[in-house]
Amino acid sequence: MNVDKIRENFPHIDDMIYLGAAGSAPFNLVNYNAVMECWNRRRYGSTLGGTDHAWFSEKDPLAREEGAKLIGASPDELCIISRVVQGLNLIKDTLGYNEPWKKGDNVVMTDQAYPSTGHTLLALKRHGVELRVSKHRDGRVMREDMEKAVDENTRLVVINRTSVGSGFTYDVKQVCEIAHEKGTYVLDDAVQTIGSKVVDLHDDDVDFMVTGSYKWQCGPPEAGFLYVKKSLCEELLPCFWSYINVDKGPGITGFDKFPFGAADHDSVKTYDYPFPKTAQRFEQGTTATDEIWAWHAVLKWLNGLGKENIEKRNMRLGIYLSEELEGIGCTVKTPWNPEPDALNTHRHALTMYTTGSDELDRKTTAQLRGRPIKQVKGPTMKYQAGYGGVRVSPHFYNTEEEIDLFVAYLKKLMS
Ligand SMILES: Cc1ncc(COP(=O)(O)O)c(C=O)c1O
Numbered sequence: 001m002n003v004d005k006i007r008e009n010f011p012h013i014d015d016m017i018y019l020g021a022a023g024s025a026p027f028n029l030v031n032y033n034a035v036m037e038c039w040n041r042r043r044y045g046s047t048l049g050g051t052d053h054a055w056f057s058e059k060d061p062l063a064r065e066e067g068a069k070l071i072g073a074s075p076d077e078l079c080i081i082s083r084v085v086q087g088l089n090l091i092k093d094t095l096g097y098n099e100p101w102k103k104g105d106n107v108v109m110t111d112q113a114y115p116s117t118g119h120t121l122l123a124l125k126r127h128g129v130e131l132r133v134s135k136h137r138d139g140r141v142m143r144e145d146m147e148k149a150v151d152e153n154t155r156l157v158v159i160n161r162t163s164v165g166s167g168f169t170y171d172v173k174q175v176c177e178i179a180h181e182k183g184t185y186v187l188d189d190a191v192q193t194i195g196s197k198v199v200d201l202h203d204d205d206v207d208f209m210v211t212g213s214y215k216w217q218c219g220p221p222e223a224g225f226l227y228v229k230k231s232l233c234e235e236l237l238p239c240f241w242s243y244i245n246v247d248k249g250p251g252i253t254g255f256d257k258f259p260f261g262a263a264d265h266d267s268v269k270t271y272d273y274p275f276p277k278t279a280q281r282f283e284q285g286t287t288a289t290d291e292i293w294a295w296h297a298v299l300k301w302l303n304g305l306g307k308e309n310i311e312k313r314n315m316r317l318g319i320y321l322s323e324e325l326e327g328i329g330c331t332v333k334t335p336w337n338p339e340p341d342a343l344n345t346h347r348h349a350l351t352m353y354t355t356g357s358d359e360l361d362r363k364t365t366a367q368l369r370g371r372p373i374k375q376v377k378g379p380t381m382k383y384q385a386g387y388g389g390v391r392v393s394p395h396f397y398n399t400e401e402e403i404d405l406f407v408a409y410l411k412k413l414m415s
Pocket of ligand 1: 022023082083084085086113114116160164189191192212
């Protein structure tokens with residue numbers, strides 16, 4: 001992997017040491033150039049040039065193709081959303097629309113989930129649904145704890161594939177096995193994984209997945225995918241109805257899909273088509289066209305680099321960072337091992353450490369931004385369920401030299 005070439009796409013990272021991909025990726029030219037191409041086509045070309053409406057844009061199907069390749073899915077299992085929390089709510093509401101939530105039902109999450117998982121599921125309490133929270137052990141959620149939490153009354157298990165704080169990456173295939181044995185669904189929030197670590201949704205047998213593009217995928221701020229397993233695209237009715245989400249029959253694509261132009265347009269008859277047997281039935285209207293252009297460009301770029309190559313590099317950066325941090329007396333709280341063994345399959349570059357004192361963690365984290373010449377940006381304090389410290393998230397554009405500079409400065413601050 002040519003890191004110098006990757007860095008050329010990030011014009012600001014020579015002026016700082018950017019270690020915050022888990023928050024959001026730094027500005028990059030792949031993204032920017034695609035947005036500009038879209039807007040230039042708008043300004044100088046025709047409005048019919050694929051830039052006026054995301055649905056008619058040539059980039060829409062291409063983005064789905066590249067996205068499907070990156071996550072081991074089929075393009076017709078993808079629905080475009082703008083943020084993760086939209087996808088979480090969409091699935092909660094879709095399940096309730098198909099079978100009303102009721103007292104006696106339960107949903108399972110972990111105490112290492114991002115807060116929006118809890119907020120989304122909390123809405124079910126008014127229906128009497130029990131919210132079960134499986135607790136971590138040293139940042140990990142163990143198989144036996146998940147098995148205890150899930151039973152025949154569980155209607156949904158929400159797993160954050162990589163914990164936003166501890167960096168622990170779950171074996172989602174195992175979570176799906178446990179859930180499916182009880183006849184329940186798994187919703188995988190993979191925003192902290194995709195773009196850094198290989199994800200294969202078909203192999204894991206995931207039911208639903210949500211992701212946004214602006215972190216490890218280095219994409220625009222308001223683009224994301226909701227994945228719905230093929231069989232569920234046919235089984236579940238959408239809770240959000242739109243004239244866009246209809247199927248007018250085989251071979252009818254593009255503008256002809258819509259009721260415009262029919263002699264009886266606007267009569268009830270033209271509304272009444274079945275839903276397509278794809279994730280298109282879950283779409284919530286039109287998305288931002290320039291964001292789709294940008295996301296398509298970024299996904300294509302990541303696929304060109306190769307997800308296995310990115311994973312290898314990020315795993316190496318994560319292990320290198322962990323070794324260096326422990327070398328100056330910090331404790332790495334992300335489950336890891338110096339050898340590239342099985343434990344490291346449960347992590348990538350996202351790394352949580354502590355200096356040993358909460359006060360010192362806070363003080364040094366604030367001071368890192370004042371590092372002379374090049375500030376260190378990205379490390380943030382993160383605590384969940386009593387587990388936490390400082391989160392550092394290098395990505396494929398970072399170098400070992402940058403990690404050395406960060407660790408050497410931290411050592412100085414700690415003394
Ligand atoms: C695991 C996880 N899920 C969801 C989000 C938030 O996503 P959004 O703002 O797109 O809803 C974050 C943000 O850090 C996250 O880490």
